[in-house]
Amino acid sequence: MKRKTKIRMAALLSLSLISGCTRTRGEKPAKPVRVKTVETHSTVSSVRYSASIRSAEQVDVAFKVSGYVDSIAQQKDPSGQWRKLQAGDIVQQGTVLARVRQSDYIARVNETKSQRSEASAALETNSAQLKESIAAIETSKAQVNDAQASYDRAKLDYERARILFSTQSITKPDYDASRAQYEVAEAKLEVARGQLQSAEARVATSRAQISAAESKVKTADAYTYTASIPLADTNLRAPMTAVVIDRKVEVGALVSTGVTGFTLADLTSVKAAFGVSDLALQCLKMGDSLKITTDALPGAEMSGHISRIAPSADQNSRVFDVEVTIPNPEGKLKPGMIAALSVSEGAGAQVDVPVVPLTAITRTKDSNSYAVLVLDQRERKPVARLRVVTLGESFGNAVAIKEGVRPGETVITTGLTQVADGEVVKVIP
Numbered sequence: 001m002k003r004k005t006k007i008r009m010a011a012l013l014s015l016s017l018i019s020g021c022t023r024t025r026g027e028k029p030a031k032p033v034r035v036k037t038v039e040t041h042s043t044v045s046s047v048r049y050s051a052s053i054r055s056a057e058q059v060d061v062a063f064k065v066s067g068y069v070d071s072i073a074q075q076k077d078p079s080g081q082w083r084k085l086q087a088g089d090i091v092q093q094g095t096v097l098a099r100v101r102q103s104d105y106i107a108r109v110n111e112t113k114s115q116r117s118e119a120s121a122a123l124e125t126n127s128a129q130l131k132e133s134i135a136a137i138e139t140s141k142a143q144v145n146d147a148q149a150s151y152d153r154a155k156l157d158y159e160r161a162r163i164l165f166s167t168q169s170i171t172k173p174d175y176d177a178s179r180a181q182y183e184v185a186e187a188k189l190e191v192a193r194g195q196l197q198s199a200e201a202r203v204a205t206s207r208a209q210i211s212a213a214e215s216k217v218k219t220a221d222a223y224t225y226t227a228s229i230p231l232a233d234t235n236l237r238a239p240m241t242a243v244v245i246d247r248k249v250e251v252g253a254l255v256s257t258g259v260t261g262f263t264l265a266d267l268t269s270v271k272a273a274f275g276v277s278d279l280a281l282q283c284l285k286m287g288d289s290l291k292i293t294t295d296a297l298p299g300a301e302m303s304g305h306i307s308r309i310a311p312s313a314d315q316n317s318r319v320f321d322v323e324v325t326i327p328n329p330e331g332k333l334k335p336g337m338i339a340a341l342s343v344s345e346g347a348g349a350q351v352d353v354p355v356v357p358l359t360a361i362t363r364t365k366d367s368n369s370y371a372v373l374v375l376d377q378r379e380r381k382p383v384a385r386l387r388v389v390t391l392g393e394s395f396g397n398a399v400a401i402k403e404g405v406r407p408g409e410t411v412i413t414t415g416l417t418q419v420a421d422g423e424v425v426k427v428i429p
Helices: 002-026 103-166 172-233
Strands: 031-037 039-044 046-062 067-072 074-076 082-084 096-100 235-237 242-247 260-276 289-294 301-309 320-327 338-344 350-357 370-376 383-395 398-403 410-414 425-427
Touching: 039 383, 039 398, 046 242, 046 320, 096 260, 103 172, 260 301, 260 338, 289 320, 350 383, 350 410
Parallel strands: 031 425
Antiparallel strands: 031 410, 039 350, 046 260, 046 338, 067 096, 074 082, 096 235, 242 260, 260 320, 289 301, 289 338, 301 320, 350 398, 370 383, 370 410, 383 398
8 A cells, every 4th residue: 555655656746847847948038138218309300411521622733844753752551661652641741742753854954053153154254354454443543643743744844945945045955855755744644544544444344244244144043943943843742731542653654744643632621511402501501510420430420510502503403512521630531431410400499209228229130120129018027029110310329219119118228139029038127
């Protein structure tokens, strides 16, 4: 009897264990998650636009002279090796980007310098001659003065001798000697005066030659300066500190005047360009501040101001072009990026929109849509329900939901990657 009782108890225990194991295997444990109630955020009714990022200032740097390119500026790459300038490199104002062969231009400068040297030598010679002529004038003046004094004495002596001879107070030989001395003195005076006039003529000639030589020196200086301009222009320099957008030349290429060698852009500030209709144009004015975001920089919000509004609509698209200037000191925004911005409508009426944390957003299995996991508490245990949503504007760490959830509903914010649609969850603090 006791043996039958023991057998029956063992059988009941085995059935109990089997039944317990069956329940444990059939039910999955609830996965722990954290949740957040869908709240509302007051915002101004606005229209969202897509904008294209452009450089605030862009310039094509062209060659001023023709010739063969014999060098292009180089920079070190991350490995420390030298390479030619390429797109994305930063250059400082005045940097020589490329250089045209200078030999022909140097020859022209040297030729003008030679002409200048010849003109300078002629000027020095004429200046020396002028000094000699001026010294000759002084000597001639002294000689004229001496000859004049001798002439005056001889004339007085001759006049006295003539009077005395008329009264037969002196002999004829004495008279003839006085007369001869007078004529000699008169001839010397004429010679001295002639020498003075000749010296003065030489001075005038030297001064004319100096004037001509000075003119030649100035002309040679002008030619040298004119020839040095093309020589300096063989260096293609950066007109500003900028980023290289494109390089269009190679060493050995034959370029002519006006050919673009590099395209540079100042990216310390950029412009976001977009188009608006004539109805939206009345909501915009110069200087208005707008917030800009871009998918290339998730979570970053930049501020800019309207710097240009087109005075007329585009003939094809019928929209007005608007530009927003954005400070870009770190160069994070690049030309060609797509940005998004919102423009307030009307008088800026406040509207309440549902918002959820960014951590509550996930992707559907096909990755074509955004979704959230809503906590369904209508059943005995809380269950996660996948719901497709349409995202709106972001507000810091939250994002507006245009469609898909309502304020007051609860969404999963932590652990949603471990939870599937329809699974039981356990809410933890």
